[in-house]
Amino acid sequence: MAAQDSTAVSRRAFLGGHDPTDVMPWTTSEIMREACTGCGACVEACPEGILHQGRGGHPVLDFSSPCTFCAACAEACPEPVFDLERDPPWTAVAVVASGCLEPQGIACRACEDACDHDALRARPMLGGRAEMRVDADACTGCGGCVPVCPTGAIQIREQEPADA
Known part of the structure; x- marks a missing residue:
């Protein structure tokens, strides 16, 4: 029997014909x-x-x-989908998931090297390991870190707006 995907897709998303x-x-x-x-x-x-x-x-x-x-x-785009007045263009940022090699004690830091905005930094932890942290203020969400991650642990996700 095949394992079930733990990613929940809403009924609206499934039936609505768009990607989640x-x-x-x-x-x-x-x-x-x-x-x-x-x-x-x-x-x-x-x-x-x-x-x-x-x-x-x-x-x-x-x-x-x-x-x-x-x-x-x-x-x-011929439709009223985009607003070029938005600055920044979006609030999406990189998110590092648990599959990252650094906390497992395996030196990688490919994402840190690929980031032109210095938004990804390894924070040293005890035992010679490191935790990859994302500086949401510096991250543009460009996705330059995504294709270089050997484990696919980085995704670009919309960030919730900060309360004023």
Whole structure:
């Protein structure tokens, strides 16, 4: 018998024809679900080739390379999906999961080396191990750290806005 995936997908997400993780710069997942027609203009316009059409035609970032925030996707979109006035373009940041090698005592730090914004830092722990920490203020969510992680322990996730 196959093991069940522990990732819960809501009924709405399953039946609605869109991917459960749909972070995109200059928009929100709610606006994406409501206004995106799945035409693919943003996918074709992406010079990095990191946008793909997901379920229902909505764009999905695969982070095979960093997002340069060139705004080609937003400029190509014929619908009111993107807001280029958003600054920063999104609140997504890198999140390091438990599969990271550093806390296991295996020196890696590939993500730290790949981060152009110095947002990922190894914090030494007892026993010669380290914990990878993300400086959310420095992280742009570009995803440059994602493809270099040998264990796939890094994901880009939307960060909750801080209360003022």
